[in-house]
Amino acid sequence: MTAYDYWSITQGALATISLSLISIVLGVPLGLGLALIRWAKVPVLGRIVYSYVSIVRSCPTVTLTLLVFFALPQLGLSLDPVPAAIAALTISTSAFNCEIWRSAFVEFPRDQYDAALSFAMPRFTRIRRIVLPQVYRASLPGLVNEMTLQIKSTPAVAVIGIVEITRAALRVGSNTYEPLPPFIFALVLYGLIVFALIRLKRMVEKRLRTGGLA
Template sequence: MTAFDYWSITRGALSTISLSLASIVLGVPLGLALALIRWARLPVLDRAVYSYVSIVRSCPTVTLTLLIFFALPQLGLSLDPVPAAIVALTVSTSAFNCEVWRSALVAFPRDQYDAALSFAMPRMTRMRRIVLPQIWRASLPGLVNEMTLQIKSTPAVAVIGIVEITRAALRVGSNTYEPLPPFVFALVLYGVIVYALLRVQRVIEWRARHGEAA
């Protein structure tokens, strides 16, 4: 492999990071919103969210990507490959994030929420001061686990022409007729990205523990 080959795969890694980061930034709060709808047990919306989560979780990311990229133009909405990839990844991760957030909400002691309600604390204040500070710590490991899976799901968007780590490694291997070195390098890049994400998780958890102690 030449220096250009290594750079090509590294550029694919930058694409993977960009797509993953965009879908995570959008998918985490969207998952929280969906989980809050289910937690509130709103009659119609609760069933709609349940159906959305069930369908999306059962759909492979590659199929979802193709569906969004090729089906939306039939509805008059055409997306370029990058926006379509972000939408597909966001839709996918939001469904899984919803279940992570919901599990934390189910475990949340609701009597604290009811006690704040008895003191006429406004709804947004109850969420901001009581619920969210507790459930985000409980949800952090599950959310980070979903983020790592999201990073490893990005090869699915290669079907619409996105060149990420795996697609770049495949191209280099096809050009050099030596597939092993580029895929080993791709594996190293995936490992570095996931390791950095896990380090961020540990730093956040360390600060949360010391903040509670203080």
């Protein structure tokens, strides 16, 4: 492998990081919003969210990517490959994040919420000051696990022409007729990305334990 080959795979890694980061930044709060709707048991919206989460979680990321890229133009909305990839990844991760958040909401001691209600604390304040800090702590391990899975799901967007780590390694292997070195390098890059994410999680958990993010 030449220096250019390594740089090509590194560019694929940058694409993977960018797509994953954007979809995570969008998908985590979206999942939280969906979980709040289910936790609050909003009659109609709750059923819609339940159906949305059930369908999306059962749909492979590659199928969802093709659906977004090819089906939306039939509805009059055409997306370039990058926005389509971001949309598909965000839709996918938001559904899984919803279940992670919802699980934490289910475990939240409801009597604390009711006690704040007895003191006439506004609903938004109750959620922001009492519910979310505890739910966030309980959800953090699951959210980080979903983020690592999201990073490893990005090869699915290669079907619409996005060159991420795996596709870049495949191209280099095809050109050099030596597929093993580029895929080993791709594996190292994946490992470094996931390692950085896990380290960040540990830093956040440490600050939570010391009250730095309370």
